[in-house]
Amino acid sequence: MSRTAILFSGLGIAAAVVGLAVAWLWLAASTSIGDDSAATIAVGKTLYADRCASCHGANLEGHPDWKSPLPSGRLPAPPHDASGHTWHHPDGVLFRITREGPAGVVGGGYQSDMPGFGNVMSDEEIRAVLTFIKSTWPERERQYQAEMSRWEREANQ
Known part of the structure; x- marks a missing residue:
């Protein structure tokens, strides 16, 4: 193999590696909640009140008896405060559930009363809502x- 062919092969491999790194960084940035500024939290709080509070409660308390299925067989809206399980999930999962709805993430015919909000809120608005929710949790959570x-980011590397 000539030196020129080796050089171009090496450059091609380097370009592929850089391309994959950029794609990974873009994916991580697109699902990471990120910015926890006071302004983002305030926007998220307003959006939460408008889009989420009717089901999940004005104080993030969720539906009473949220672990017991409704007559429809579906689970009621869970709390998003520290008493719920929202804080058990990584950023990417929370983002996808909010954007696509639980049924879109869980799959397998799972049914939920929660729609995906990707058609009514931008990705930035979804991140702001999640940032607001996270800002209410105690430090441990x-x-x-x-x-x-x-761990989620490392697993996706």
């Missing part, structure tokens, strides 16, 4: 959820 998100 925030740390646990941050660790879950770190």
